[in-house]
Amino acid sequence: MNHxxxxxxxxxxxxxxxxxxxxxxxxxxxxxxxxxxxxxxVLYAANFSTTDTQFIQAYLNRTLGSYSYFNFSATPEPxxxxxxxxxxxxxxxxxxxxxxxxxxxxxxxxxxSLTVAEIDSVSTWIPDNPSWCYKLYNKTTLVNPTKVCIxxxxxxxxxxxxxxxFRKKNGVLHVPLMTCHVGTGWTCFYATxxxxxxxxxxxxxxxxxxxxxxxxxxxxxxxxx
Numbered sequence: 001m002n003h004x005x006x007x008x009x010x011x012x013x014x015x016x017x018x019x020x021x022x023x024x025x026x027x028x029x030x031x032x033x034x035x036x037x038x039x040x041x042v043l044y045a046a047n048f049s050t051t052d053t054q055f056i057q058a059y060l061n062r063t064l065g066s067y068s069y070f071n072f073s074a075t076p077e078p079x080x081x082x083x084x085x086x087x088x089x090x091x092x093x094x095x096x097x098x099x100x101x102x103x104x105x106x107x108x109x110x111x112x113s114l115t116v117a118e119i120d121s122v123s124t125w126i127p128d129n130p131s132w133c134y135k136l137y138n139k140t141t142l143v144n145p146t147k148v149c150i151x152x153x154x155x156x157x158x159x160x161x162x163x164x165x166f167r168k169k170n171g172v173l174h175v176p177l178m179t180c181h182v183g184t185g186w187t188c189f190y191a192t193x194x195x196x197x198x199x200x201x202x203x204x205x206x207x208x209x210x211x212x213x214x215x216x217x218x219x220x221x222x223x224x225x
Contacts, residue, residue, distance in 0.1 A: 026114070030085040030173060030222040035076040039217045046207040056214060060181060069179050069193040070216050079220055085166075085173070095164065104164065112168055113198075115143055117161040127155040133188030136211060140180050142198040165198060167219070177218035185210040194218065 042049060043056045050056065053072050060070070071077060083097040093116045095102040104116035126149065138144075143165040149158040167174040176198045181191040199215050207213070 024087065025168075025171070026173060027087045029087075029225045031225060032079050032081070032083065032175070033221040033223055034079060036079050036177065037076055037219045037221075038071050038074045039219075040074050041070050041072055041214065041216045044204055044207065044213045044215070046209050046211060059212065060214065063181075063183050063186070063189050069181070069191055070214070071179075074216075077218070084225075085222060107163075110168075113143075114166045114168060114173070116164050116166075117145070118163075119161075121159045121161050123157065123159050125152060125155055126158055131184075131188055132208070133182065133184040133190065136184060136203070136206070136213075137180075137182040137190040139203040139206065140182060140200055140213065140215070141178075141195070142200040164196060166222070167198070173222040175220040175222065177220060179216045179218070181212075181214040183212045184208070 040051050041053070041056055042051055043059065056070075057072065081097065083095065086094040086096060088094060091106040093104045093106060095104060095116075103119045105119060106114065107117045108115040124147075126147075143163055145160040145163050147158040147160040149156040151157075165176060167176050175196060177194045178197055178199050179193045180195065180199070181189070183189045199217055203213070
């Protein structure tokens with residue numbers, strides 16, 4: 001009997017150790033740093049790219065006029081808004097600003113990124129046969145929600161959960177930002193400033209001869225309170 005007890009003790013210890021929960025990597029409340037770090041503006045076309053400021057400015061002035069969206073000096077920018085990211089129990093994360101509290105949950109995590117999704121879904125209408133310009137613009141973001149769609153007049157009615165992505169660098173959270181201009185020839189243009197997402201470099205392999213993408217990536221560090 002004594003021999004049986006001796007052999008059971010390490011087995012029980014191992015089983016107990018396996019049941020211990022992993023400590024969350026992030027907890028508590030975070031707020032943004034005062035400045036955004038800014039990368040150089042890059043223009044991409046089929047089989048071509050440049051960081052020549054004068055060339056890019058001239059192109060933007062001839063098209064959508066989104067010249068003012070970009071920081072061509074690539075100097076740090078002050079971040080003028082206030083918000084907090086609150087990590088709660090059970091993978092719950094609240095995003096709080098002066099207007100609202102957005103309830104989210106962690107849906108994906110890797111060594112380099114963490115993605116949360118709103119608890120409540122939102123709806124949108126997507127037209128049938130959208131233009132290549134529209135498709136190209138939507139391909140520029142790396143993190144995109146999965147949509148559930150049903151046919152509607154002239155398109156589809158879709159529901160999805162908004163996603164928010166964070167970068168992880170040496171145990172510190174960062175908010176990736178991207179300012180982007182997309183053009184297909186001289187007929188269609190889209191532009192956005194400081195979108196909270198990561199640029200999808202894979203889209204560059206899909207560029208057609210008339211396509212142009214101008215991108216500037218930025219980074220906002222979050223500070224643990």
